[in-house]
Amino acid sequence: MTRLPSLLALAVGVLLTACATTPAPAPLADALARDPQLSTFNRLVAQAGLSDELRAAGPLTVFAPSDEAFKAVPAKTMEALAADPAQLKAVLNYHVIDGRVAAADVKPGAAKTRQGANLVLAKAGSFVTVDDAIVQQADLVATNGVAHVVDRVLMPPKK
Numbered sequence: 001m002t003r004l005p006s007l008l009a010l011a012v013g014v015l016l017t018a019c020a021t022t023p024a025p026a027p028l029a030d031a032l033a034r035d036p037q038l039s040t041f042n043r044l045v046a047q048a049g050l051s052d053e054l055r056a057a058g059p060l061t062v063f064a065p066s067d068e069a070f071k072a073v074p075a076k077t078m079e080a081l082a083a084d085p086a087q088l089k090a091v092l093n094y095h096v097i098d099g100r101v102a103a104a105d106v107k108p109g110a111a112k113t114r115q116g117a118n119l120v121l122a123k124a125g126s127f128v129t130v131d132d133a134i135v136q137q138a139d140l141v142a143t144n145g146v147a148h149v150v151d152r153v154l155m156p157p158k159k
Contacts, residue, residue: 025141025142025143027054027058027142028054028055028058028060029054029055030142031141032062035140037068037149038064038066038067039067040065041064041065041066041067041092047082047085048085048088048092049085050093053114054144055144056144057144058145059144059145059146060097060098061096061097061099061100062095062145062147063096063133063135063147063150064140064147064148064150065095065150065152066149068151069150069151073153090115091115091153091155091156093114093115094113094115094119094154096113096115097111098114100146101146102138102146103139106128107123108123116156117157119131128148133152133154134150136151
């Protein structure tokens, strides 16, 4: 008889621990801000004034470059983006499409970005690419969409 209360207490403890470690659902801007590997992306989103757009109703899909991806961008390019808020906003909007596209739902083909140009999505099994970037971490779920961490910063085509 003493095992039942012990097992019940253990089960309740496990459930409470699971609830305490699971972050509450949040909009994309806040969900992405929780991810330490996206600190550069989050800083640039704030700098470009896009945080409110990533908190809006959506649904949206964001292909968020990791900090490692930003390290691969030439310093001269990053300086030019920092000096030109409109261009920074265009580059970041090139990483956002309307609609919620989970990795399992990716269909090969073009997807129109918020910047106006098209990204090329492709999928082979669970392997997803966006232009020449590879999705490293898929399906970061938010209340207003989904995000995927990619290994490259995508640059919109020159006009």
